[in-house]
Amino acid sequence: MSLPCGTRDYTYDTDMAILRTKTQWGLFIGLLVFLFTLPLYLGNYWLGVANLIGITLIAATGLNILTGYCGQLSIGHAGFIAVGAYTSAILTNRLGLPFLAGLVCAGLTAGVIGLIFGIPSVRVKGFYLAITTIAAQFIIIWVINHWSALTGGFVGIKVPYASIGGFAFISEGSQFYLIMTITVLCTLLAKNLARTRVGRAFIAIRDNDLAAEVMGISLFYYKLLAFFIGCFLAGIAGSLLAHWVGFMNAEHFRLTESILYVGMIIIGGLGTTLGPILGVIFIRLLQQILTVQVGPFLESTFTALPSGFATGIAPMLFGLVIVLFLIFEPRGFAHRWTLFKAAYRLWPFSY
Amino acid sequence: MKNKRFLIVVTVICLVLIVTALPFASACTPKAKPGQELKVGMMTPSTGPAAEKGAPGGHGVIDAMEYINKELGGAGGYPIKLLWRDSGYDAAKVATIVKNFMAEGCLMFTTHASAEMTAGMEIANRAEFPGMATYTSAVIYRPPQHIYGQMPDYGDDWAFFATYYMKNIWKGSGKPKMALHLLNNSTGYGARDGARALADKLGIELIWPPEEHTTTTISEMESLTRIKTKNPDVLFISSTPAPTAVILKNARDLGIYPGITIGCAHASFTKALIDLAGANVAEGVYGVFPTVSWDDNVPGIAKAAEYCKKNNPKDYGNMDYLSTWSTSLIVAEILKLAVKNAGYDVLAKGNVESWRAIETQAIQKLKDFDVGGLHGPVSYTPGDNRLDKYLRLYKISGGKINLLVDWTEAPLIKYEEFPWFGK
Numbered sequence: 001m002s003l004p005c006g007t008r009d010y011t012y013d014t015d016m017a018i019l020r021t022k023t024q025w026g027l028f029i030g031l032l033v034f035l036f037t038l039p040l041y042l043g044n045y046w047l048g049v050a051n052l053i054g055i056t057l058i059a060a061t062g063l064n065i066l067t068g069y070c071g072q073l074s075i076g077h078a079g080f081i082a083v084g085a086y087t088s089a090i091l092t093n094r095l096g097l098p099f100l101a102g103l104v105c106a107g108l109t110a111g112v113i114g115l116i117f118g119i120p121s122v123r124v125k126g127f128y129l130a131i132t133t134i135a136a137q138f139i140i141i142w143v144i145n146h147w148s149a150l151t152g153g154f155v156g157i158k159v160p161y162a163s164i165g166g167f168a169f170i171s172e173g174s175q176f177y178l179i180m181t182i183t184v185l186c187t188l189l190a191k192n193l194a195r196t197r198v199g200r201a202f203i204a205i206r207d208n209d210l211a212a213e214v215m216g217i218s219l220f221y222y223k224l225l226a227f228f229i230g231c232f233l234a235g236i237a238g239s240l241l242a243h244w245v246g247f248m249n250a251e252h253f254r255l256t257e258s259i260l261y262v263g264m265i266i267i268g269g270l271g272t273t274l275g276p277i278l279g280v281i282f283i284r285l286l287q288q289i290l291t292v293q294v295g296p297f298l299e300s301t302f303t304a305l306p307s308g309f310a311t312g313i314a315p316m317l318f319g320l321v322i323v324l325f326l327i328f329e330p331r332g333f334a335h336r337w338t339l340f341k342a343a344y345r346l347w348p349f350s351y
Numbered sequence: 352m353k354n355k356r357f358l359i360v361v362t363v364i365c366l367v368l369i370v371t372a373l374p375f376a377s378a379c380t381p382k383a384k385p386g387q388e389l390k391v392g393m394m395t396p397s398t399g400p401a402a403e404k405g406a407p408g409g410h411g412v413i414d415a416m417e418y419i420n421k422e423l424g425g426a427g428g429y430p431i432k433l434l435w436r437d438s439g440y441d442a443a444k445v446a447t448i449v450k451n452f453m454a455e456g457c458l459m460f461t462t463h464a465s466a467e468m469t470a471g472m473e474i475a476n477r478a479e480f481p482g483m484a485t486y487t488s489a490v491i492y493r494p495p496q497h498i499y500g501q502m503p504d505y506g507d508d509w510a511f512f513a514t515y516y517m518k519n520i521w522k523g524s525g526k527p528k529m530a531l532h533l534l535n536n537s538t539g540y541g542a543r544d545g546a547r548a549l550a551d552k553l554g555i556e557l558i559w560p561p562e563e564h565t566t567t568t569i570s571e572m573e574s575l576t577r578i579k580t581k582n583p584d585v586l587f588i589s590s591t592p593a594p595t596a597v598i599l600k601n602a603r604d605l606g607i608y609p610g611i612t613i614g615c616a617h618a619s620f621t622k623a624l625i626d627l628a629g630a631n632v633a634e635g636v637y638g639v640f641p642t643v644s645w646d647d648n649v650p651g652i653a654k655a656a657e658y659c660k661k662n663n664p665k666d667y668g669n670m671d672y673l674s675t676w677s678t679s680l681i682v683a684e685i686l687k688l689a690v691k692n693a694g695y696d697v698l699a700k701g702n703v704e705s706w707r708a709i710e711t712q713a714i715q716k717l718k719d720f721d722v723g724g725l726h727g728p729v730s731y732t733p734g735d736n737r738l739d740k741y742l743r744l745y746k747i748s749g750g751k752i753n754l755l756v757d758w759t760e761a762p763l764i765k766y767e768e769f770p771w772f773g774k
Contacts, residue, residue: 044454045453045455
């Protein structure tokens, strides 16, 4: 297999291409074929898990653009997902609009809300910005819970099946195709964004916002743009979540979810396209394994332990895995994958 | 170079083998085989913010299933295979757990907390997968679909308490003023909806809007101060034990209580409330509950007590344990009816055909099933997905929960007829 090392590019476009060799194209097409044939192999439960992973990945990609590329820490991402979810739910349930209209409006609404809560980012950063975004989380959820005429309040709101042109995505398999198509498009969007002027501006702001400003990058414009794009993707994810679950209430969007999203992109690798993919898959699969396998096994096996002890081991293991990961690989799975690729190319030489 | 090529070849072969084997792997998932077992999925929030209810609830489910399989021979002669999951009170987890139950061939599923069922009910309703909520609220089963409530909902709690209050406690003239302090989920807002539906009819003036709190609240001084300024005659709390304990303590600190009457919905009115608040603080508080207390001499208490003391002695006296023990007995009866009316072959499929059989041939055939006296008789009434409609009124006295009013049927409220009811 011929790898980028040793290839010759004669134009800027070929040099900047994401897929530069036939091998890479082959692998990419193979991955897409494998991904979109999963409904042939997986049962409804694992398709459901895959759908949840796809939805989470869209939101995590948005957060990665905001936090990983632009360096704006946000611990209110679940709130922006909620905005998208409820926007889509209200437009499709109450107003009878088509799903696609709900999807786009969900993204735009969440993006605009993100813009509003992103304004403080021009003045504050780091920990103080994190507090601002936590406030966003609480404010959004409070509005959802109290604007009961529109949102159903604490009780919630029913959401119809997603449908396009009369075709309703009812089965888990059809929902998988819908969610994965949008996930792939959003991932490609994020990958391409990083290669553009906008992406380079985000990275410059992340690395040294003062130097970026001195170079002529408008902090106000690019920081708000990062919030808009990040929250737009969160809104898209929220819309898909609403139509997948079928019933929305604010319980789906707790602060712990926001923190989990930050954990996902850290474990996966901040500032990379592959990072959110690996982080989301790892966290969601870990949750499923602990809930479906480990928890019941511990509860039924260790009956001699004090009441509740065995049940508590599963969430403890979850936290322990994350802590160990952050200790031994703080740059995430993506960095480990980069090291593996480098070692593979150079093997048996270590330099 | 040669080694690299060898590695590539090995990797490709492995990938091909994995892809080829995937269909067989997914087909190997076992489902109920003829003559073997009946699968049922049950989830409780054994960790997370509702763990003080969910943990004993989980133990009750597991112990009751052990009793049913060991001493009652299962359901209709078939052992019941329990798939228990800890939802952690996490809505995203609930969605995948319900799908897991369906994929594993479970015939029905149950939830403990109403918030769990709220998160998973639409997935179940869409698939016609029958479910039963131990603790429920109106939005879960109005209008009636495939989800059933084991016990009266929080709106029924309010209606029952308010009726008793008007008949036996309120001695003043005109309308008493009632304040509501509600948990910010279906637990609290079920009571709100019941109050909105019936307050006028009962002659009660509601202090509006109701106050609300979270499961993790540590102080409600501010909200209770607002309530105090409105001079209520009665306060109704619909919440879980921890926040209710906080409210009771703060009410005493502010001098609101004693002075007014306080009533609690069943989600908080358990031994855990007395443990958390303290016997002095909880003294004189009224509460409704849909099951008997541990001190009652009913036939079903003996076995529950025996298994509780053997497996989970710390849960002795806990009402959540008793509630989910009853849940398991009802599930066993449903499965028994299903085996008798539909036949095991239908149930063994573990698919939508089995689920329809469970509903039409079992759940909807329930008639006056006695859960060993642990709560009211369980019957299905067409158009009403509450299986048990009876409540008792209790009062805390001397650190114990004492019975005041025996089983009384809670009226059916057709919430969907009110324009404000969430759709």
